[in-house]
Amino acid sequence: MGKIILHVDMDHFFTAIEERENPELRGKPVVVGADPKKGRGVVSTCNYEARKFGIKSGMPISRAYKLCPDAVFLPVNYELYKKVSKNIMEILRKYADKLERWGLDEAFLDVSSRVKDYEEAKSLAKEIKREIFKREKLTCSIGIGPNKLVAKIASDFNKPDGLTVVRENEARDFLAPLSVRKLIGVGRKTEKKLREMGIKTVGDLASYDPSKLADVFGVMGSKLYLMAQGIDGSEVREREDRKSMGRELTFDEDTDDLDFVVGVLDMLSECVHKDILKRDFSFKTVTLKIRYENFETHVYSKTLPFRTRQLEHLKKIARELLVNNLKGLKIRLIGVRVSNLIPMKGQKKLEVDI
DNA sequence: TCTGGGGTCCTAGGACCC
DNA sequence: TCTGGGGTCCTAGGACCC
Numbered sequence: 001m002g003k004i005i006l007h008v009d010m011d012h013f014f015t016a017i018e019e020r021e022n023p024e025l026r027g028k029p030v031v032v033g034a035d036p037k038k039g040r041g042v043v044s045t046c047n048y049e050a051r052k053f054g055i056k057s058g059m060p061i062s063r064a065y066k067l068c069p070d071a072v073f074l075p076v077n078y079e080l081y082k083k084v085s086k087n088i089m090e091i092l093r094k095y096a097d098k099l100e101r102w103g104l105d106e107a108f109l110d111v112s113s114r115v116k117d118y119e120e121a122k123s124l125a126k127e128i129k130r131e132i133f134k135r136e137k138l139t140c141s142i143g144i145g146p147n148k149l150v151a152k153i154a155s156d157f158n159k160p161d162g163l164t165v166v167r168e169n170e171a172r173d174f175l176a177p178l179s180v181r182k183l184i185g186v187g188r189k190t191e192k193k194l195r196e197m198g199i200k201t202v203g204d205l206a207s208y209d210p211s212k213l214a215d216v217f218g219v220m221g222s223k224l225y226l227m228a229q230g231i232d233g234s235e236v237r238e239r240e241d242r243k244s245m246g247r248e249l250t251f252d253e254d255t256d257d258l259d260f261v262v263g264v265l266d267m268l269s270e271c272v273h274k275d276i277l278k279r280d281f282s283f284k285t286v287t288l289k290i291r292y293e294n295f296e297t298h299v300y301s302k303t304l305p306f307r308t309r310q311l312e313h314l315k316k317i318a319r320e321l322l323v324n325n326l327k328g329l330k331i332r333l334i335g336v337r338v339s340n341l342i343p344m345k346g347q348k349k350l351e352v353d354i
Numbered sequence: 355t356c357t358g359g360g361g362t363c364c365t366a367g368g369a370c371c372c
Numbered sequence: 373t374c375t376g377g378g379g380t381c382c383t384a385g386g387a388c389c390c
Binding site (some may be wrong): 013044057058102103105106185186187188189190220285287297298299300301303 | 389
């Protein structure tokens, strides 16, 4: 028999945690994200009451405010959400051969060796939902399928507090009526390109000429065609090795005050440096990100011939990358990231590195 | 609709090495 | 003399995920 994969997706995670911590919020529209008074930034998560007003995650906070000025607007409390996420991942880990975290609030579980059929997988999923609710007072939606793609789309099919099973022989028909946008890896740009080719649904994609898809999208084209048939060979993989760590900040107002920008950049470098020390890495590459008033965004990087973990190296390279590449426009965002990470030797690994 | 902050992966050209 | 083929690393940009 093939694999059985679960996708667990916490229901409106950030706002659900806020409601749990402060029950007075229940029943009211709640939005976690940027400060609507400042007006810049987006909605991170909103609860179902807020969605009734048309608010969605990713939407500019100014628009959310116009749609529902009476909603409760809360800042993003990452430290709290990370702690809750860690608890939930520890619960999930017990139920799976392999677990792949996908952001703070989602995970794939390969349970192939733990269950003998989809009925048993369904019982397991119910048990997971019970335990998460008992321990954390939070609900989730779970999708069960023959691979990650189908499991993920299944978890999204019935929310909140849903459980959807899609067997291997049902996958094609299940996917066919859905928008291509539901497929993993199809975002706004690819959706638009596909629409221009007359492809709107997964069914349209499944019956399209695969060689034409390969011509237009390259390797991605073949993947798209397979996904449309419900086929996805990707493994559930435990990610041990972190690839990069960074910090970025959008200013309240665009600025051309270079001293100010350098000051913020130094502060971001210090934050990144703290994370490096906390997780015990050294790095070789520093990347500077800069976004101008017209939203034009650039990244510049420099790789050292040696590894380091010194704050002064980080600050100096970040500053150089900034002043060597500036255009004559006001600056909207500045960010710094380190990669080419090398774990320091002889140190024990953190159990869950979030 | 005037677009956050944390990330990952892919592509493509060029340097450099054997 | 005007010319290779394979491999790896670096850099910049872009699409995508939550």
